[in-house]
Amino acid sequence: xxxxxxxxxxxxxxxxxxxxxxxxxxxxxxxxxxxxxxxxxxxxxxxxxxxxxxxxxxxxxxxxxxxxxxxxxxxxxxxxxxxxxxxxxxxxxxxxxxxxxxxxxxxxxxxxxxxxxxxxxxxxxxxxxxxxxxxxxxxxxxxxxxxxxxxxxxxxxxxxxxxxxxxxxxxxxxxxxxxxxxxxxxxxxxxxxxxxxxxxxxxxxxxxxxxxxxxxxxxxxxxxxxxxxxxxxxxxxxxxxxxxxxxxxxxxxxxxxxxxxxxxxxxxxxxxxxxxxxxxxxxxxxxxxxxxxxxxxxxxxxxxxxxxxxxxxxxxxxxxxxxxxxxxxxxxxxxxxxxxxxxxxxxxxxxxxxxxxxxxxxxxxxxxxxxxxxxxxxxxxxxxxxx
Amino acid sequence: xxxxxxxxxxxxxxxxxxxxxxxxxxxxxxxxxxxxxxxxxxxxxxxxxxxxxxxxxxxxxxxxxxxxxxxxxxxxxxxxxxxxxxxxxxxxxxxxxxxxxxxxxxxxxxxxxxxxxxxxxxxxxxxxxxxxxxxxxxxxxxxxxxxxxxxxxxxxxxxxxxxxxxxxxxxxxxxxxxxxxxxxxxxxxxxxxxxxxxxxxxxxxxxxxxxxxxxxxxxxxxxxxxxxxxxxxxxxxxxxxxxxxxxxxxxxxxxxxxxxxxxxxxxxxxxxxxxxxxxxxxxxxxxxxxxxxxxxxxxxxxxxxxxxxxxxxxxxxxxxxxxxxxxxxxxxxxxxxxxxxxxxxxxxxxxxxxxxxxxxxxxxxxxxxxxxxxxxxxxxxxxxxxxxxxxxxxxxxxxxxxxxx
Numbered sequence: 001x002x003x004x005x006x007x008x009x010x011x012x013x014x015x016x017x018x019x020x021x022x023x024x025x026x027x028x029x030x031x032x033x034x035x036x037x038x039x040x041x042x043x044x045x046x047x048x049x050x051x052x053x054x055x056x057x058x059x060x061x062x063x064x065x066x067x068x069x070x071x072x073x074x075x076x077x078x079x080x081x082x083x084x085x086x087x088x089x090x091x092x093x094x095x096x097x098x099x100x101x102x103x104x105x106x107x108x109x110x111x112x113x114x115x116x117x118x119x120x121x122x123x124x125x126x127x128x129x130x131x132x133x134x135x136x137x138x139x140x141x142x143x144x145x146x147x148x149x150x151x152x153x154x155x156x157x158x159x160x161x162x163x164x165x166x167x168x169x170x171x172x173x174x175x176x177x178x179x180x181x182x183x184x185x186x187x188x189x190x191x192x193x194x195x196x197x198x199x200x201x202x203x204x205x206x207x208x209x210x211x212x213x214x215x216x217x218x219x220x221x222x223x224x225x226x227x228x229x230x231x232x233x234x235x236x237x238x239x240x241x242x243x244x245x246x247x248x249x250x251x252x253x254x255x256x257x258x259x260x261x262x263x264x265x266x267x268x269x270x271x272x273x274x275x276x277x278x279x280x281x282x283x284x285x286x287x288x289x290x291x292x293x294x295x296x297x298x299x300x301x302x303x304x305x306x307x308x309x310x311x312x313x314x315x316x317x318x319x320x321x322x323x324x325x326x327x328x329x330x331x332x333x334x335x336x337x338x339x340x341x342x343x344x345x346x347x348x349x350x351x352x353x354x355x356x357x358x359x360x361x362x363x364x365x366x367x368x369x370x371x372x373x374x375x376x377x378x379x380x381x382x383x384x385x386x387x
Numbered sequence: 388x389x390x391x392x393x394x395x396x397x398x399x400x401x402x403x404x405x406x407x408x409x410x411x412x413x414x415x416x417x418x419x420x421x422x423x424x425x426x427x428x429x430x431x432x433x434x435x436x437x438x439x440x441x442x443x444x445x446x447x448x449x450x451x452x453x454x455x456x457x458x459x460x461x462x463x464x465x466x467x468x469x470x471x472x473x474x475x476x477x478x479x480x481x482x483x484x485x486x487x488x489x490x491x492x493x494x495x496x497x498x499x500x501x502x503x504x505x506x507x508x509x510x511x512x513x514x515x516x517x518x519x520x521x522x523x524x525x526x527x528x529x530x531x532x533x534x535x536x537x538x539x540x541x542x543x544x545x546x547x548x549x550x551x552x553x554x555x556x557x558x559x560x561x562x563x564x565x566x567x568x569x570x571x572x573x574x575x576x577x578x579x580x581x582x583x584x585x586x587x588x589x590x591x592x593x594x595x596x597x598x599x600x601x602x603x604x605x606x607x608x609x610x611x612x613x614x615x616x617x618x619x620x621x622x623x624x625x626x627x628x629x630x631x632x633x634x635x636x637x638x639x640x641x642x643x644x645x646x647x648x649x650x651x652x653x654x655x656x657x658x659x660x661x662x663x664x665x666x667x668x669x670x671x672x673x674x675x676x677x678x679x680x681x682x683x684x685x686x687x688x689x690x691x692x693x694x695x696x697x698x699x700x701x702x703x704x705x706x707x708x709x710x711x712x713x714x715x716x717x718x719x720x721x722x723x724x725x726x727x728x729x730x731x732x733x734x735x736x737x738x739x740x741x742x743x744x745x746x747x748x749x750x751x752x753x754x755x756x757x758x759x760x761x762x763x764x765x766x767x768x769x770x771x772x773x774x775x776x777x778x779x780x781x782x783x784x785x786x787x788x789x790x791x792x
Contacts, residue, residue: 063648090645099524101546106496110582111506118432118585126586127648127779130495131525131546136780139645145660148643148782149554152497152526153543160543167561173641173664188505192520250490250533250542264539267486377526378542
């Protein structure tokens with residue numbers, strides 16, 4: 001018998017606030033995120049300033065970089081109480097998707113060693129330079145001793161981390177996994193996108209509406225607590241949603257937005273629908289991966305049109321929190337769970353015969369939400385179902 | 388749903404002990420030390436000038452000019468080793484229909500050399516070349532392979548530091564077991580990193596002499612580089628193709644110390660959880676294990692903890708099971724280490740001979756197992772091998788391989 005995988009908790013922080021209530025409030029009111037430029041010239045949608053010590057002890061903060069603190073803080077604030085209710089909290093796994101992880105720390109560590117000399121830098125910061133540092137610090141802080149994994153697959157990192165968590169539970173290796181994504185703004189990332197001509201100067205991001213071709217980067221954390229339905233019911237958990245379908249593939253092209261083919265995204269959407277055992281018309285709406293880079297946005301609309309022969313509603317959540325790279329789809333997944341809980345969609349547009357209607361609508365009676373991620377690294381799709 | 392058996396039909400190696408699996412393995416068996424002076428950067432500020440540097444690798448032998456262009460050293464390693472694995476499996480240069488082929492790689496720092504080069508340029512006050520930026524995200528280690536070899540199934544990197552190769556093999560195993568794909572190129576890759584030299588030097592983990600795992604006078608690690616790749620395949624796919632099956636992946640297990648970022652749990656808690664899960668997942672009894680490919684870094688803490696964990700796992704059988712560490716021969720190749728160790732295990736299962744732990748001189752009372760000191764050993768009845776790997780953050784993964792029947 002197959003195991004149902006359900007979502008029993010979410011946590012998030014982004015430019016749209018530092019908890020899921022603020023996040024839903026901004027998204028459901030269609031508030032656009034605002035890019036801010038810092039003294040180094042980096043422009044992006046930032047997580048608001050946080051007093052980390054509110055939820056983390058001094059021990060938790062010592063020698064931990066900002067990227068890690070964000071995940072720790074988010075989990076401590078919104079999901080730790082739920083983790084403690086699990087039958088065996090220490091056996092809860094952690095699966096994190098990220099494109100860059102602690103890139104700021106890695107770069108900074110080496111930069112400092114060149115400026116100050118390798119014998120002058122703090123050895124305790126070396127632990128922050130490996131990609132699995134954020135997850136490992138969280139495992140230590142929360143005492144989680146089973147699955148500890150970091151997954152890097154570019155824009156699809158978070159969905160692949162969620163798919164990994166789903167497979168882990170379905171495979172009988174565990175009964176609960178924290179899965180999602182995290183990304184931190186960094187100058188290296190900003191410069192990479194800027195020199196590739198992928199950024200716009202605007203303070204707002206408006207996929208499908210703007211004449212501008214480019215995106216605004218952002219940062220954030222999005223985490224789901226995944227459990228087997230059996231485990232969740234046994235402990236009387238409130239079930240928020242079910243993960244019913246997933247698909248992941250690579251497009252065969254390793255370069256940024258140079259592949260016109262819709263084949264990859266079509267196949268992940270079809271795989272997810274097949275696994276969910278539903279027809280395309282049962283999808284209430286799609287949270288797209290659109291980020292303002294027109295090549296990708298148009299490719300996705302074309303791919304959706306190929307899978308959804310008639311009409312379907314779409315929304316581009318990145319207009320709220322920016323292009324958070326490896327974390328974006330995790331934020332979309334949290335938004336989808338909250339949408340199912342509130343039984344209302346984000347403001348969405350109808351896609352019909354390959355064209356988007358101009359007017360925005362809020363839909364009711366939400367049953368299934370599809371979430372797409374694509375870009376530098378491949379394609380991935382998951383489908384969440386109302387409970 | 389019936390799970391597929393997962394077999395190994397191809398191997399690829401880029402290592403300090405040679406390129407190509409046969410060269411690599413015969414050099415391991417020779418018991419020579421393949422660490423030596425590092426020339427890729429100036430090692431003079433550090434505790435040692437020695438490391439496991441790859442010296443005989445010519446990317447042009449495996450890759451064309453466009454594949455070499457704008458690729459970091461880690462990607463060149465992973466792509467060349469993948470091509471070797473495909474060739475051994477009788478598939479050729481590219482997979483004709485790669486829709487059901489995954490690529491999963493492990494690494495510690497990805498293309499760290501590119502990041503280091505960028506920082507060095509920035510320290511000089513110059514503007515780093517824009518071509519460096521697309522090489523930062525570590526997933527390129529997998530997607531460069533997927534692009535070149537036409538693999539369009541799932542492609543990702545699992546950067547769980549020094550255990551990453553085993554994690555990648557484990558996920559490839561799962562993807563095939565669960566019918567997501569028919570084949571998976573899995574393994575690990577890490578180029579020699581000055582950042583790693585800096586960090587381990589500051590942690591006082593680098594030895595100033597040779598690597599002596601499990602020896603009483605062991606002083607620490609030497610950093611290495613390389614890539615190890617295995618082509619995993621469902622049994623039915625391999626049989627349908629008439630491929631030669633080298634060995635079988637029986638299962639794996641994960642565990643986490645949840646203890647400290649850089650120091651292993653004194654009782655190897657995460658490692659024990661991972662090893663116990665691996666035995667359960669593979670359906671193998673402790674007394675069936677015929678060889679243990681150790682993590683065996685040569686640090687005081689690791690080797691003592693690992694010995695403790697193995698005795699806890701296997702009981703009395705631990706004393707009758709040969710344990711060896713090829714890190715004594717090639718250094719610690721970081722995210723590639725467990726993948727190269729898995730390749731060595733497959734070769735051991737095929738040839739019934741296990742590589743030694745070299746530089747072993749004096750027994751440590753706290754490390755009292757059979758470490759196959761200095762000379763390779765014939766084990767005619769070798770059937771099942773366990774390969775353990777432990778990483779920063781206490782991220783541990785244990786793999787179990789066997790001969791195919």
